[in-house]
Amino acid sequence: MSYFSKFGRYGLMSVLVAGLLVLTTACGATSPNKTFSSATPSAPSGNHDLVLYCAGPAGLEKKITKDFEKKTGIKVSVFDGTTGKILARLQAEKSNPKADVVILADWSAAGGLKEQRMTLSYKPKNSDQLIWFDPDYNYFAYSASALGITYNTKEVKTPPRDWQDALAPAFKNKVVMPDPAQSGSALDFTGAYLQNHQNSWDFFKALKANGAIVQGANAESLNQVLTGAKSMVLAGVDYMAYADKAKGEPIDIIYPSSGTVVNPRPVMILKSTKNLTAAKKYVDFLLSHEGQQDVVNAYLLPGRKDISVGSKRAGLAQIKQFQVDWKALTSDEKNVIHQLDNILGQ
Structure with a gap:
């Protein structure tokens, strides 16, 4: 190899x-x-x-x-x-x-x-x-860290419950996701989501239609939500959200009901x-x-x-996890980056 x-x-x-x-x-x-x-x-x-x-x-x-x-x-x-x-x-x-x-x-x-x-x-x-x-x-x-949906509590009055909520009209042009080419956790999320959804790209295509973008690594995407430029980060790293929330920033995080990546x-x-x-x-x-x-x-x-x-x-018991084939995810990551860039790339 x-x-x-x-x-x-x-x-x-x-x-x-x-x-x-x-x-x-x-x-x-x-x-x-x-x-x-x-x-x-x-x-x-x-x-x-x-x-x-x-x-x-x-x-x-x-x-x-x-x-x-x-x-x-x-x-x-x-x-x-x-x-x-x-x-x-x-x-x-x-x-x-x-x-x-x-x-x-x-x-x-x-x-x-x-x-x-x-x-x-x-x-x-x-x-x-x-x-x-x-x-x-x-x-x-x-x-370990887990991935969730980090949102601005001033901008979002009804917290999302699952990934699909990002497709609502209320979040048009308001969603950002870390770039899998720069964020390993975002890449893991994309690959794991596909593994748990019959390798369908429909969700990511719908995100594009609703104005979602990929931008930077985790900190850069989170900053978009902290400033209010965007309302939510998909596949945000949880410990960053907790740390900023503890500092008094107007953000919170939820773990999607259908599952996520740890x-x-x-x-x-x-x-x-x-x-x-x-x-x-x-x-x-x-x-x-x-x-x-x-x-x-x-x-x-x-x-x-x-x-x-x-x-x-x-705690870990409170987070529903995707079933992840890590070896398959690793072997397919170049294709995942390429496909997502074609869909959500600016």
Whole structure:
């Protein structure tokens, strides 16, 4: 299987970014900082006991890392980036791996790393409470997000109940959806919706007829609703909506009655790690009660079934889920992006 087929939506971008990383490294770029943003092409350097590559959320990663360092005394260097940029970095560094632990925002991408035999099997503490996990424990989810309909409470007086409500005349020209070419969660939604509706594109064609658009990634689409330019976001990431609602923004979110997608966020230890003991401790901390409470406080679903979300958000049992064939979804994603662009592209 080729690199492109293993990483689907990330294949081309990963190769392009990997080329940039190689060129940057050849030019000797370094950074003295402990935490590295996705805009920084250089790999973590300096004094550390563990190197983490993390696909956000940035606020949660910083909180967990701070709590972990305080508890263990282990120093962590972090590269923050999208799933695509992290996969690109891993590919570029294959001959000289840097990362010890990797956290992605895409479940199927973790399977791709396992297929390349880059991940290490490790059964963590509290494994009996895991909700999502690889049978060989090469990766497992420490958190998850769900997709829903985020709406502006000033603009929408009668909240929607299901996806089809976006087709109502009251929402003509008022609906936005993240672009699946930029948002992996929106791509997962589109593919899963098709799988659960006999692969029919009728809903998306009807959205177009009602003036719906696709625009940007999750934050950009949500901003359209926050400002009132649009009334609702289809396939919005729930933890962003909860966080903004807690800040007093006039928004809310519902989970469609017919079902939606829950995106587990996988963590894994790389087989090439030079800091195995520290890596295991970090993974164990993610799944500890303290680490899982950090997850809940960031409005994400916890990775453990015995951890309650309390009143912060809807729990997993309250969200009706689509049945998703993740392998089929990954193999068909180029076609899904192309077809949706033809229908909803501006």
